[in-house]
Amino acid sequence: MPRNLWSGLCLSSLLAVLSTLSGCINSQGILPQALRLNDDKLLTDKPIRKAARKAEWPRDRWWQAYGDPQLNAWVELALADSPDLATAAARVRQAMAMAGVAESEHAPQVKFDASVQRKHWPADQYFYGPGLLGDTTGWNNTSSLGMNYDLDLWGRLRSDTEHALSLAEVAATEERAAALELQSNVVSAYIQLALHHARLDIAEAELRQREQLLELARERLAIGIGTQLEISEAEAPLPEAHRRIDLIHEAIALTRNQLAALAGKGPGEGARLERPKLSLHGEPALPSNLPLELLGRRPDVVARRWQVAAEARGIEVAKADFYPNVNLVAFLGSGSTTGDVLNFLTNGSKLTYGIGPTLSLPVFDGGRRRGKLGAATAAYDIAVEQYNRTLVEALRGVSDQLIRLHSLHEQEIFVGHGLETAERRYKLAEEAYRRGLTDYRRVLEAQSALFDQQFLEQQVHAEHLTAQAGLWVALGGGVLTEDRGPATEQLDAHEISLHLPGRH
Structure with missing residues (x-):
């Protein structure tokens, strides 16, 4: 028999024997347990089904809908200088470097x-x-x-590289999620700053009116139709009115500091913020094909999809370790x-x-490889359950914001009627007091009710602005404009083709 043929037969026989011996350590019985939710069949509730379906997805600069140039500039400043975003970007670079390390193993x-x-x-x-x-x-x-x-006969290096690349995608989408969270925090704080300024206007108006009532009480005493009790009652609320104004000034300063910190700046930068000028009109509306389109629009959902894909490849790596x-x-x-x-x-x-x-050839390792495979399948199960939870929470977030927007729309109507009634009551009480038809307590009661309604109107308006921002954020905020997740078939470890000989 020729020598080359004899050598080939020996090598083939040796490979067959080694593959058979590898059955001494097998992965039998170690399988993932978790199953992904059927995304396109998740039930949506009445608010989602009732919302208009012709709207577009949020733009990448969704905060510009508020029409405030100062807000636009501040969000851009935060995105450029935020330490949190810089940290997230460093994690992306780190993950990409690790993916490069894994890919380098393919080369000699x-x-x-x-x-x-x-x-x-x-x-x-x-x-x-x-x-x-x-x-x-x-x-x-x-x-x-x-x-x-x-x-790499069993694809271990290939799977390890895909695992590392998927983790890099996780880091990249988490960076986008961090940017969306930062945008949301800046807008929410900015809306609170606008609310504090509106409350300051109301508190200062309340102080002026109470000072006018005190002056009126003194005039009535001077012409002989008033009493010292009326003057005392008019003076009593003034210290509390001054205290409220001071508290609002404190809240404005603290909110400016918060905005400065979000932008990665010192308190002095926040002190330059002027009064916000926010305006927003339009009814809440949703794009079509929810919840499926959330998969490619929300960074947190996309990140969890990539995490599932990464852990699925981790199972491939662990299984390939069972073979020569x-x-x-x-x-x-x-x-x-x-x-x-x-x-x-x-x-x-x-x-x-x-x-x-x-x-x-692994012959006996005391259970190390089975333990690693068990850990890999458990990591896959964890990733799948996290994905399921993230998707459910995403749908809940959309529904919550729609419910809240509908409620706030109704509240604004009721508050408007209440404000008209309170204004009319205060004017009647003030006129009656001028004519001596009622006492001063009635005027104070009507005035307090009026200012309470004014405060409530501004609060409901601010909550409406915040809820609209929450809906845009719940829809992904426009930071992803296409489906960035891995293919659906890559998400199920039960269907992964490992191309490995022997038992699984």
Whole structure:
């Protein structure tokens, strides 16, 4: 039989034996348990079904709908200088670097080793005897150029690279999620700043009217139709009115500091913020095809999808570890035991070389590989359940904001009627007091009711602005404009094709 044919048969037989022996360690019985929700069949509630379906998805700069140039500039400033976003961007770079490390394992690994030693050879009859090296001192130097190439027969390196790339996608979408959260926090704080200024106007108007009532009480006393009790009752609310104004000034200053911190700036930068000028009109509306389109629009949902894909590839990596690893190894080296210090690098040194495959077969490892596979499948189950929860919470967020927007729309109507009634009552009470038809307490009661309604009107209006922002954020805020997630078939570890021989 020809020598080449005989060698080929021996190698084939050896591979068959090794593949059979690999059954000594198998992955039988270790499977994922979690199942993804059927995204396109999740039931939506009445508010979502009732909302208009012709609207577009939020724009990437959704906050511009409020029509406030200062808000637009501040959000852009926060996106440019926020330490949180800078940290998220660094995580993306780190994940991409790790993906590059995993991808580099596909290439041949070449390294050069060299050793230079000054060595004394002993003189004894057992090892060296009376030969040339006996009782001599010389240079014992070696050099070697080696190459190692993993053939990746079972796809372990490929799966490991895809795992790392999926984790990089997770980091990238989490960066977008951090940007959306930052935008939401800036807009919410800015709306609160606008509310504090509106409350300040009301509190200052309340103080002015109470001072006018005090002056009126003094005039009535001067012409003989008033009493000192009326003056005392008019003076009593003034300290509390001043305290409320001071509290509102404090709230404005604290909110400015909050906005400055969100933008990564010092308090002095926030002190330059002027009074907001927010305006927003239009009814809440939704794009079509919810909840399925949330998968490609919300960064947190997309990140969880990539996490599931990454953990699915982690199962592939763990399973591939059950099978023999075959590498192609080659080396070229030289050595010298006598002569000059650099003699081993010259033509006079002895050259050695070799090339061929190396095999590594797991026979018994005390359960380490099964433990790693069990951990990988558990990580997949965790990722799937996190994905399911994120998707459910995303739908709940959309429904919550729609319910809140509808309620606030109704509240604004009721508050408007209440404000008209309170204004009319206050004017009647003030006129009656001027004519001496009622006492001062009635005026104070009507005035307090009026200011309460004014405060309530501003609060409901601010909550309406915040709820609209919440709906835009719940729909993804426009930071993703297309489906960035992995293909659906990559999300189910039960359907992953591992292309591995033997039992699974």
